[in-house]
Amino acid sequence: MESGEYFESYEDIKIHRLMLEDSARNSAYKEAILNNKHEFMGKVVLDVGAGTGILSVFCAQAGAKIVYAVEASDIYKIAEEIVKENKFENIIKVIHSKVEDAVLPEKVDIIVSEWMGFYLLHESMLDSVIIARDRYLKPGGLMFPESATLYATPCSVPSMNSFWDNVNGVKMSSLGSKLRQQAHQKPLCESLDPEYILSESDTVLWIHLQDVTLEEVKYIESNHIAVARKKGKYEGICLWFSCTFPSKTTEPVELSTEPGEPITHWKQTIIVLPLSLDVEEGSPVAYSLVLKRSSENNRIYNIEVTMLDPSEVEHPEYCLCHMTKCILVRKMFEKYEIENSKK
Structure with a gap:
């Protein structure tokens, strides 16, 4: 997906409907912003990738003096209507531009953005947030969210295996095998029941939005030894993320996409392995995980999982x-x- 195609894809109202129907996402941002009215009161805010403007409205409701809502796609027209509908046109200034090309008249106190993609990094909107931070955030300014963590754990993938053993009394394992090979080439986006998680999660990446650099998120490599906490089939690696918002007076708000938490539009990302292995409780599972920018399109990451011999690591x-x-x-x-x- 080239840059132009990326922004054009966000002109599809159905995408925004999907995000706005994500109550866990919306509630986390609303709670984080409105619980910190003292931070927003009378302050200048930048909303990076404002979309329909819902986060900008939250900031205005929290007492922001002015909110610059920067949106590159034509959905900015709907954002303008929503701003007027909520009577915040004197506070929220919708700017139709990429944040990389936008020219703001002043520095800002706070940057708000919902930049996370599937497995946290997909679409690389984080790049735009980093650029906005370096150009416009005042020293000591706040980032909402403040940090993000990417997790991984071995898992079973029932949609790729056991389901096809019996489809209304018909064995279809041959079809399941072909689907597995296809899924091995492209990660799945599914809601995985916690019962299919085989071990405790490992941290793949932790990002602090105040100081993370573009270079640090170009290439991520981590090796893991997971210990199966129960008997099961090792068929894939499940990725999910969480984000934490800053707060000095209340418990920080966390938005989590972990299996078992309220389902979000991100769901979980599952890298399906080419084969299935039986594991017992206490079995070690060793693997290497690499996320690296595509050489053809820097908005896409290639994900590589290498199964390792637990006795050799x-x-x-x-x-x-x-x-x-x-x-x-x-x-x-x-x-x-x-x-x-x-x-």
Whole structure:
């Protein structure tokens, strides 16, 4: 998807309807903004990728002096209508432009943006937020959200396997196999029931919006040793993310797309493996995960998962897997703790 096609895709009202029907998304932003009225009162705000303008309206409701709502697609026309409908045309200034090309008359106190894509980084709108921050945010200014974390864990993928064993009494495993090969080439976007998560999650990436750089999100590589917490089929890697909003007076608001949390339009991203492996409780699962910008289109990331041999990679210092070396290390730690407790 080229840059022009990317912005044109957001002219489709159905996309905005999908986002506006995401109550978890909307509620998190509204709560984070309105719970911090003291931060917005009389302040200048920039809304990057304003869309229909809902976040800009939240900021105006919180008492912002002026909100620059920057939107590159033609949906800006609807944003203008919504601003008038809510009687904030004297506060919210809709600017039809890419934020990279926009010229604001002043620096801003706060930047608000819903920039997250599937598996957090898809579409790379984070780039626009970073550029806006470097150009327009005053020293000590706030970012909403303030941080974001990408997680990964091994999982089962029932839609790619067990379902096709019995479709109204008909075996269709051959079709399931072809779908699996197809899904191996392109990640799935599905809501995964927590029962299909095989282990505790690992952090792939943590972003602090105040200081993250463009270079830091071009290429992400992480190696993981996960320990199965139950018996199951290891068929894929599930990715999800969470975002945290700043707050000095109340508990920070978190927007999470973890399985089991209220379903969002992002759902979860699942990288399907070319084969299925049976794992037992305590089995170690080793894999390498790489996210890198496409050389053909910098708004897209290529995701690579490499299955590793658990016996050939280094395990965490206190690994809970059932491999002999890890059991011995745990016993040694337990003995040390017992001896220390007696002193």
